[in-house]
Amino acid sequence: MDYSETNRLSRLTAILIQLQTKRIVTASELAAKFNVSKRTIYRDIKALEQSGVPVFAEEGKGYTLMEGYKIPPVMFTEKQANALILAEQLVLNSKDASFVKDYLEAMDKIKSVLKYTTKERANILLDRTRYDQNINRERNSNNLSDLQNALTNYNLVRIEYINKENTTSTRVIEPFAILNSENWYLVAWCRLRNEFRFFRPDRIQKMEILTEKFEPHKMTLQEYFDKYH
Structure with a gap:
């Protein structure tokens, strides 16, 4: 060939x-x-x-x-498997417990399709790779996974939120984007303030994903930054 x-x-x-x-x-x-x-x-x-x-x-x-069509499992090269192992250490640095849980479960599925020799080598790398900040890492939120789901399915979310002034309010929000800069941040349209706001998942005290849908915002994340920043 x-x-x-x-x-x-x-x-x-x-x-x-x-x-x-x-x-x-x-x-x-x-x-x-x-x-x-x-x-x-x-x-x-x-x-x-x-x-x-x-x-x-x-x-x-x-x-x-076609909906429901399945392609056989993708075979990873050893270098690709190693990249995923290193990425796992970065994910463990996340402060959101739900995100870490979902990623580790996904990684278990990925590892299950690796060839035996690649799997063995990946496990050696896993045992010998540590990101210092992951030791005894405290998780301060458990909301990210549900917020991701609400974002992609256009579900309204009702939250009880404590702001930086320690004031609690109840909001109904339309999730738009998720960002990370040391902490996770949710960009959402706040129906109480009638504008886009940043929310930290670790400041959400209570959260309910509503069955009611919202109209998707017709702009990309870059267009949002261009317009509001």
Whole structure:
């Protein structure tokens, strides 16, 4: 098998991963990512369709995989597995317990699909890698996982919140973005103040994810920063 064919097979696999990762992927995105022409991407998509992968084109939007279609587990190289082990140490530095729990559970699933030799080496690295600040790390919140869910599903959230002046108030908020700078911060539209506000998850005393939905905010995070900062 010559280099060009090997390269194409690698690209087809990578396109499959992109399709599994995102609901909609455009030909322009894929062409830019793999440094090929859109015509090449069209040929690649056709090759995937001919091999039985249920790829659908949504007119004016891009490509999507059939709902429920599962791709066999991705095989990680040893270097990729090692990168995930190091990332795990950084996640352990998080002050939110729910985020740490969800990540570690995801890592267990990832480790389960590693080849035996890669798994053994990854465990050696795990045993011999420590980020000093993770020793006896205290968690000061347990809300991040539920807030992430509310953000992606457009659920309103009712919170009892203590601000930096130690004043408690009840708010109904529309989660928009999650940021980290030493502490976690939630950017949300506050219906009480009628504007975007920053909230620290560790200052949320009580939280209820409501079944009521809100209208998604039609802007990217960068557009938010450009407009409000």
